[in-house]
Amino acid sequence: MHPRFERARTAELRCPGGTIEVGLAEGFGLRLIGLMRLEADEMEPLLFPRCRSIHTYAMKAAIDVVWLTVEGDQARVLEVVESLGPGRHASAPRGAARRIAAALELLPGDAERLGLTAGIECRIKRRSGAEPDDRYWPASSASPPSSPGTSGSLTPAASLSSGALMLRSSP
DSSP: OGGGGGGGGGEEETTTTEEEEEOOOOOOOHHHHHHTOGGGOOOEEEEEEOOOOEETTTTTOOOOEEEEEEEEEEEEEEEEEEETTOEEEEEEOOTTTTTTTEEEEEETTTEEEEEEEOOOOOEEEEEEEEOTTTTTTTGGGSOOOOOOOOOEEEEOOOOOOOTTTEEEEOO
């Protein structure tokens, strides 16, 4: 595994043609860099939740891009772009809702090997300890927020200063 992916949360994607482990590009750094500047043998399957556009600038190898809708643990394939070469751009199909659109980046040929074609249903199982990040996963798949007032939780401050939300620890 390339060091870039060591801290990423992972999930298991169960497809008609098999099951693979994917890295979840939830953090800013991994979403920004993704698979850029990696050789084909260093690339890992990478899922970008809440994503409607990707690029392959600064990539050294082509990739398969699978556009999905993700709701809870269910994923449905919208479209597959096979062997998207370096220096290209791809967008989610028209009508894909922003909150549930996701891009799955795979090595060329993996989409076909996994049986991924438009309309196919898959299941996503997040690894234990991999709580979904509310910024990137629809509310139906996110954990319920902790109750206000519980020890150590963060609550919004009563006032806003210069437009920024301030957080303070609850007693």
